[in-house]
Amino acid sequence: MKLSRKSTPTTHAHNVSRETIAGIPPGSNHRNSTPSESPRRPAGPLTVARGEDPSHTNNVSRETIGLRRRPILAITFLAALALFAAACGAPPGPVGWAGALPIKVDGQDLILVSHKSHLYALKKGSSIGEWQFPPKDKNAYPVSIESSQKIDDQIDQFALDDSAKSDLKRKVADLTVAGPTAGVLKDAIDASGATEVEKSSIKKSIDSALAFEKNALNKPKALYGDTGISPDGKTAYVPTFRGMLFALDTITGNVLWVRDVGAEMVGGVAVNGDTIYVGTKANRLFAINGETGERLWAFTTRGEVWATPTVDNGTIYATSLDGALYAIDQSGKQKWAFTNVGSGIAARPVIVGDAVYVGAFDNKLYSVKKSDGTLNWSFKASNWFWAAPAVQEGVVYAASLDGKVYAVDASTGDEKWSFDAGDAVRAAPVIAGDGLVVGAKNGSLYKLDLATGQPVDGSEVVDLGHKLLANLTTDGDSTVYVVASTAVLYVLDVSGALTAPGSYPLPQ
Amino acid sequence: MDQLGLLFHLLLVDPMTNVLVAVARVFGGNFGVAIIVFTLVMKLVTWPLTASQYKQSRAMQAIQPQMQELQKKYKGKDPKKLQQETMALYREAGVNPVGCIIPMLVQMPIWIALYQVINLSLGDTPESLVTLSHRLYAIPYVHEAVPLNNGFLLWNLGKSDKTYILPFLVAASMYVQQKLITPAPTAASTPQQQQQQQTAQMMLWMMPLMFGFWTLTVPAGLGLYWAVSNIAGIILQYLYMGRKFQWKSLLQFSPPAPAPALTGRKLDKPRPVRDPREEDNEADPEEVVDVTSPSPQSTRRNRNGKRRGKR
Numbered sequence A: 001m002k003l004s005r006k007s008t009p010t011t012h013a014h015n016v017s018r019e020t021i022a023g024i025p026p027g028s029n030h031r032n033s034t035p036s037e038s039p040r041r042p043a044g045p046l047t048v049a050r051g052e053d054p055s056h057t058n059n060v061s062r063e064t065i066g067l068r069r070r071p072i073l074a075i076t077f078l079a080a081l082a083l084f085a086a087a088c089g090a091p092p093g094p095v096g097w098a099g100a101l102p103i104k105v106d107g108q109d110l111i112l113v114s115h116k117s118h119l120y121a122l123k124k125g126s127s128i129g130e131w132q133f134p135p136k137d138k139n140a141y142p143v144s145i146e147s148s149q150k151i152d153d154q155i156d157q158f159a160l161d162d163s164a165k166s167d168l169k170r171k172v173a174d175l176t177v178a179g180p181t182a183g184v185l186k187d188a189i190d191a192s193g194a195t196e197v198e199k200s201s202i203k204k205s206i207d208s209a210l211a212f213e214k215n216a217l218n219k220p221k222a223l224y225g226d227t228g229i230s231p232d233g234k235t236a237y238v239p240t241f242r243g244m245l246f247a248l249d250t251i252t253g254n255v256l257w258v259r260d261v262g263a264e265m266v267g268g269v270a271v272n273g274d275t276i277y278v279g280t281k282a283n284r285l286f287a288i289n290g291e292t293g294e295r296l297w298a299f300t301t302r303g304e305v306w307a308t309p310t311v312d313n314g315t316i317y318a319t320s321l322d323g324a325l326y327a328i329d330q331s332g333k334q335k336w337a338f339t340n341v342g343s344g345i346a347a348r349p350v351i352v353g354d355a356v357y358v359g360a361f362d363n364k365l366y367s368v369k370k371s372d373g374t375l376n377w378s379f380k381a382s383n384w385f386w387a388a389p390a391v392q393e394g395v396v397y398a399a400s401l402d403g404k405v406y407a408v409d410a411s412t413g414d415e416k417w418s419f420d421a422g423d424a425v426r427a428a429p430v431i432a433g434d435g436l437v438v439g440a441k442n443g444s445l446y447k448l449d450l451a452t453g454q455p456v457d458g459s460e461v462v463d464l465g466h467k468l469l470a471n472l473t474t475d476g477d478s479t480v481y482v483v484a485s486t487a488v489l490y491v492l493d494v495s496g497a498l499t500a501p502g503s504y505p506l507p508q
Numbered sequence B: 001m002d003q004l005g006l007l008f009h010l011l012l013v014d015p016m017t018n019v020l021v022a023v024a025r026v027f028g029g030n031f032g033v034a035i036i037v038f039t040l041v042m043k044l045v046t047w048p049l050t051a052s053q054y055k056q057s058r059a060m061q062a063i064q065p066q067m068q069e070l071q072k073k074y075k076g077k078d079p080k081k082l083q084q085e086t087m088a089l090y091r092e093a094g095v096n097p098v099g100c101i102i103p104m105l106v107q108m109p110i111w112i113a114l115y116q117v118i119n120l121s122l123g124d125t126p127e128s129l130v131t132l133s134h135r136l137y138a139i140p141y142v143h144e145a146v147p148l149n150n151g152f153l154l155w156n157l158g159k160s161d162k163t164y165i166l167p168f169l170v171a172a173s174m175y176v177q178q179k180l181i182t183p184a185p186t187a188a189s190t191p192q193q194q195q196q197q198q199t200a201q202m203m204l205w206m207m208p209l210m211f212g213f214w215t216l217t218v219p220a221g222l223g224l225y226w227a228v229s230n231i232a233g234i235i236l237q238y239l240y241m242g243r244k245f246q247w248k249s250l251l252q253f254s255p256p257a258p259a260p261a262l263t264g265r266k267l268d269k270p271r272p273v274r275d276p277r278e279e280d281n282e283a284d285p286e287e288v289v290d291v292t293s294p295s296p297q298s299t300r301r302n303r304n305g306k307r308r309g310k311r
Helices: A002-019 A045-049 A054-088 A145-157 A162-173 A181-191 A196-217 B002-026 B031-045 B047-074 B079-093 B101-122 B126-135 B165-181 B191-217 B220-244 B247-251 B264-268 B276-280 B284-292 B296-310
Strands: A100-105 A108-115 A118-123 A129-133 A235-239 A244-249 A255-260 A270-272 A275-280 A284-289 A295-300 A310-312 A315-320 A324-328 A334-338 A350-352 A355-359 A364-369 A375-380 A390-392 A395-399 A404-409 A415-420 A430-432 A435-439 A444-449 A479-483 A488-493 A502-505
Touching: A054 B101, A100 A479, A108 A479, A145 A162, A145 A196, A145 A255, A162 A181, A181 A196, A196 A255, A235 A275, A270 A310, A275 A315, A284 A315, A310 A350, A324 A355, A350 A390, A355 A395, A364 A395, A390 A430, A430 A479, B002 B031, B002 B101, B002 B126, B031 B047, B031 B101, B031 B220, B047 B079, B047 B165, B047 B220, B101 B126, B101 B220, B165 B191, B165 B220, B191 B220
Parallel strands: none
Antiparallel strands: A100 A108, A108 A118, A118 A129, A235 A244, A244 A255, A270 A275, A275 A284, A284 A295, A310 A315, A315 A324, A324 A334, A350 A355, A355 A364, A364 A375, A390 A395, A395 A404, A404 A415, A430 A435, A435 A444, A479 A488, A488 A502
16 A cells, blocks of 8 residues: 555656646756755745756746646736726716706896706807806805805804995805805804804704805716796706706706705606696606795606606696606696506606607507597507607607607607618607607708608708717707717707707807 | 617516516515526526636636735846736736626616616606516516516615615625635735736726615616625625635735735735635645745646636
8 A cells, every 4th residue: 555655746757757847847846955054945936946966047937937837827827807897888878868858047148057967057059158058157156055054044043233234245145156255154154243053053053054055066977858938038957967946047057946855857848837747767746836945745757757748737747767658736646647558667758639659669659639548549660669659730750769750640649751760769759840850869860741741842951970869959940959979069040941950069 | 879779678678577477476476586586597698708717717816826926936037027927827827817808798788778767667657667568568468567566675676775785785796706716915015916916806896886876766676686686796706606705705805005014924914814624725725835835736736727718
């Protein structure tokens, strides 16, 4: 048995000498290593390198290379892993696709243009910016009207004479979201005759207001939803993908109030008198007082709400990725829900006459009775419907992500014509200048004849050359506004045939 | 590069997306379950690779006694010979100390693809959904499966894990798995061995740390894949190794110090944890016997062990 123990290694030794492993010549051998010194040496290439015989150095270097091969392998592997990490990169962030919105306020024509995370107010027909949001200079950006009002109210409670109060209030009026104004105000409060309790409580509210608003203004992330406009045109409601809902003064661009709705908003704001409605990714539809920002009620859906709700005759129609179309009354109670949909709905419902028209992710366009939510008809395309349809004179014009625009009979659901736009259509088409203006994802714009579905005679295909996902908008006449992935507002005159658009670069 | 990316999408990302979406739909739209199922299937597909890895690990364990024999025999007398014989022993046993890397390399395209699949199908941005609409095949079952539920237990699978649970789970499970598959460090006597062991030890720490770190940044879905993959690996290894599975080896944290002078008997120091219950284990007792007296019996068992390893 002892023999066998010895024999095993010996056999290996023979194999080894024949095969010459790790670059060591078979004959080489460390004569210097004596039993007495070897064990004391730290093992490793260094030990061998001390060998006195010059021929060893050669062996050693080869040996070292052989030995290092494994760490090199490991390092290569780690490098490959690093490459993997680099290949993954950062996940694509939200960009935003809110379009342009023409508004009239105090006799002035403004175009509110959303691009990525910014909103610009342009004078009609120019690149001149009235204001932009969020502002470039936060130090000069006043704190919201609501917050300064609250601070003013607190000052009113102080046991001070009126002139001292109005002194303080003047400083509140100068209060900006960032910068030194808060310090100035606090110093003035300290110097005033208010009690210590009053001082500390008002300073607390100043700090919390500033902290909240500064945070709200930081990185709005992206704007997707349609901006809502109050009936008098003076307030714009801006939903951000970061979950902050801003009410802006359309003349100055200052914040009236801001609310954290708790989740991202993809859909826009619907306005009905004093009340505004907006859905969030946290399966909620909120009704909010447009004046005060106070929440009136919240309606819970089973899925994320991605579309702007539509208000018709006091009833709110909202869609959700849970695949339902909800009709909700003004108190927030569900009237009915149309759930006979194979997939989610991210399109805004459109109401004309007695029917609600809505497209869904099950490739179908639905017509549903407005009164009770029963199905009139459905029409099938070959990819999702995302854009809100346009309806006119008994025909529903709906664009699908399959790249086609369909004209469907509003009463029967029969197809009248279809037009291939060459790429997916996410942007809602509009009817303007007696034609249907369609924008495909690849940036191609068409003006189609409503009756035939063919490009209007003499029209050229306008190729913006940029990704186009934002809804097209019109001033109700023959002007169409288009925002693509670049910081440019395109203005199309569609009174006749489609021609090259006017382009207005957004202020930077 | 663009063409390559297109091909990568066509051949890997798109099919994976559709399969995962379909599986998710089977499980009520739960993408987390889909990822777990996918992980287990992947584990099954790569089983031949994994098995060879385990074989190596077992072979490595099996030749430990012989290595010690070699050390005892040549230590301090003929280091060159010792090194050669060690190499030969490795070769004969089919052991490659960095062999565990290969199954990982094979999986790497899958990771990248999965990363893209997750961004595509669970992407938090509306834009990603527009892209997804063109990636899903025109099969109603798949095409209508959106939106997908990106929530799974505590996590939003489309976003990086902010709870730190997954990174920890990935790192810990990977450490355990690596530790189990890496042969227990022996008292290295040759530079070769030392290098190998250093590399192995480096990988043992580096890999879990790197993966744990990545899990912080990549979508939680990929972290879930790694965690499940590692845990499944540990279980498979347990089943494969049977009673040779050494939980205790997990407790050995540092590589042993270089062999002290003329202490052949103490070579087994790095394996001080000896469970009495393991005494009847075929692989273990021989090492115990080895330490006390290099009896002929142990050698016979060694060779048995080795043969089993190569099977």
